[in-house]
Amino acid sequence: QMLSEKFGRGSKTIDAELQNRIDSLRDVQRKYSDILRLARLLNARLSAVFQTQRALSDVFSELSAKSTDLHEEFKYNADTQRLLHKHGDTLLGAINFFISNLTTLCTKTIEDTFQTVKSYNVARVEYDAHRTDFEGMQANAPRTEAQKNKLENCRKEYEKQKLKFERLRADVQIKLALLDENRVKVMKKQLLLFHNATCAYFSGNQTGLEEAVSSFHVRLKS
């Protein structure tokens, strides 16, 4: 069946609406994976910035203790860099939580639906093969008892495959609907967390940052 489809022969059962929904899910998965990749990169690069700020605050601090002439200037720089890398850890915790939830969504939740889509595609090919057999046999109007028996068996097999195919199509439709609902719920929450934590950190709002993190139950590395 797959071969005859490849060579343009044989008829193929097409559910255009369902196929569109599957294609657009694949697109969503691709785009969310882009976000995931960039969020991981952002996390690594911010972490490198915070390390440098820690080292800078140490040097400034040492110079502040040693210098009489620039004591104040080194001190306020040491304090600022220390605050920035300290609060930075909270921001990294929030971004890590975002990454972890998006990873689950992309590699488990969406992937699970694609497994059902795969089974559905296999069932579709088998169903079309049996349907083509049955239709061909029916067109050659069977005359002998043996021919009639063969047609009857073929019809039974065809209907069994049809049921299986229709059950899997319904499965895919249900999973797609549930996934869509779940995806929107997860992303709404995660995008809000990501935004609130980012805004709070980059506006020097430490209270806001703590609140963003605790309202999303982010577990921070101690």
Place this chain on the structure above:
Amino acid sequence: QMLSEKFGRGSKTIDAELQNRIDSLRDVQRKYSDILRLARLLNARLSAVFQTQRALSDVFSELSAKSTDLHEEFKYNADTQRLLHKHGDTLLGAINFFISNLTTLCTKTIEDTFQTVKSYNVARVEYDAHRTDFEGMQANAPRTEAQKNKLENCRKEYEKQKLKFERLRADVQIKLALLDENRVKVMKKQLLLFHNATCAYFSGNQTGLEEAVSSFHVRLKS
């Protein structure tokens, strides 16, 4: 003279107070070079963060245009990331200005004083060599006319070297004083710029960031 000093013979003219000031300048140069190295690293790492924020704002923006269900969530994230990397360029400009001024201080201004210190050290060795010669000759109370002439020549040479040594010691003292004044002036200004620009950026104060930068006449890459 250097050899006999190395083997613990010969006497060495020591200006302990001046030597302390030279040693502490060497320490200052080392510490400021640490700041310089870390500031360069911070600049490179922040620049990498801003690049990622730019890429993130592009993906969020694309998804905001495509999605109906999460349009708002993607949009405010796109806007925030765009603002952060846009203002980031101003911060990088300020840090670059700080780096450029510290580089001049460490590799030109301080280095210039060390060149004078080097000449002073050479003159000190030469002076001590001639002094040792002269003192030795004087101790062996010369009797003949030839010996007296030799002593007189030796004394002249010794006094010429003494003058040269004292002139260079005065040069070093003046340069150290001027350098100290200049160093404190430059560092006060640069540490204030660095602090104000950092605080303004990380508190989301774009006006403050622009003000910090323009008050220090930082030329930004267009």
